[in-house]
Amino acid sequence: MKKLFSYEEYVRADAFADPSPDSLSKPEIYKLFDEANTSTCPFCKSSTNRSHENSLNENPSWLGGGCHYVNEYVSCCSECGWWRIHTYKETDGDIKGISTIVKNAVLKKYDLHSKDVPIRTLQKYLRQNFDDVIHIHDSQMEKLVQSVFSEHFSCEVEHVGKSHDGGIDLILVQSDSPTVVQVKRRRSLSHVEGVSGIRELIGATLLKGSRNCIYVSTCSKFSDPCNEAAAQAVDLGILESYTLYDFSRFSDVLKLTKSSNPEPWRKFLEI
Ligand SMILES: [Zn+2]
Incomplete structure (x- = not known):
């Protein structure tokens, strides 16, 4: 039976830190962010493109005049469709903190006759x-x-x-x-x-x-x-x-x- 492949699921890695000057964990945040910033697809080794990016800079009332900054972008493999989301957050004000969240697509394999094949994957396969x-x-x-x-x-x-x-x-x-x-x-x-x-x-x-x-x-x-x-x-x-x-x-x-x-x-x- 034929096998279909889909990137429907993901694994997630989080890192949080207190951004005080003597905090040692801040570099680890950047390290995770940088390590995730690879331009090579781990599955087919093709290069990835940045297919989406968005930033948010706001002063919400819950921060008592402080600033909440979020930067998020998506790397996609144009060959096989693998993707990774990078989200960086920094909060200054009554609450201080920085964090990085990295979400990776994971390759999943399905039998063609399985009732669980994502329709998007099935539709793409049947077109050919x-x-x-x-x-x-x-x-x-x-x-x-x-x-x-x-x-x-x-x-x-x-x-x-x-x-x-x-x-x-x-x-x-x-x-x-x-x-x-x-x-x-x-x-x-x-x-x-x-x-x-x-x-x-x-x-x-x-x-x-x-x-x-x-x-x-x-x-x-x-x-x-x-x-x-x-x-x-x-x-x-x-x-x-x-x-x-x-x-x-x-x-x-x-x-x-x-x-x-x-x-x-x-x-x-x-x-
Ligand atoms: Zn790929």
């Missing part, structure tokens, strides 16, 4: 290797479609799959009329989708109070009765829209997406 979509976990397929559609349609996509809500997996929240989405990950790339699922989704969509739906399947194609049933539902005015995504149509949309999430380090920033 979409045939492997037949090996991913069922629940991952729903999350993948959720991620791809939320970027493609620029809207919020709700994941309802777990509740088995009448066969509905996702809901696109675009306007007053939400679009209902059914997702099927087939085990074979030559699978031809049959009409029963297409008909069932019409009922599930109406019961949900919606008149728009999308059926996504990793099938090679939808059978003729599928296309006819979807077109008929719209022609008869039962639904406003019924869109079918087969393997090739969905992979085309997937390839247009860039990244499902913002940079993974953003959630660890302090300022």
Whole structure:
């Protein structure tokens, strides 16, 4: 089974010190900061870039007129995506102190079929290797479609799959009329989708109070009765829209997406 790699987790190193002149630990703070300031990725040995930097200089009331200074920057490897956050803090006033916090991404390995692979990692991998979509976990397929559609349609996509809500997996929240989405990950790339699922989704969509739906399947194609049933539902005015995504149509949309999430380090920033 193929392995995927992701930098989702981190280890953190902290150092604090009393900055009085006779304190011996102050140099250690700078030492930690400097040691962390390497420009080489520890995993692939490529050079890193500073991809984000921010400073804060304030006089909060809790310091009684004192000053609170924070400098934070992120080093990223442009080759493999490894990252490190450096945060330096200095406080002067009623409370004195300096500290350095270094957070490192840690490389994590996943099986392609694991349900725990971060979607961002999976999405990036499948953009190049979409045939492997037949090996991913069922629940991952729903999350993948959720991620791809939320970027493609620029809207919020709700994941309802777990509740088995009448066969509905996702809901696109675009306007007053939400679009209902059914997702099927087939085990074979030559699978031809049959009409029963297409008909069932019409009922599930109406019961949900919606008149728009999308059926996504990793099938090679939808059978003729599928296309006819979807077109008929719209022609008869039962639904406003019924869109079918087969393997090739969905992979085309997937390839247009860039990244499902913002940079993974953003959630660890302090300022
Ligand atoms: Zn690297």
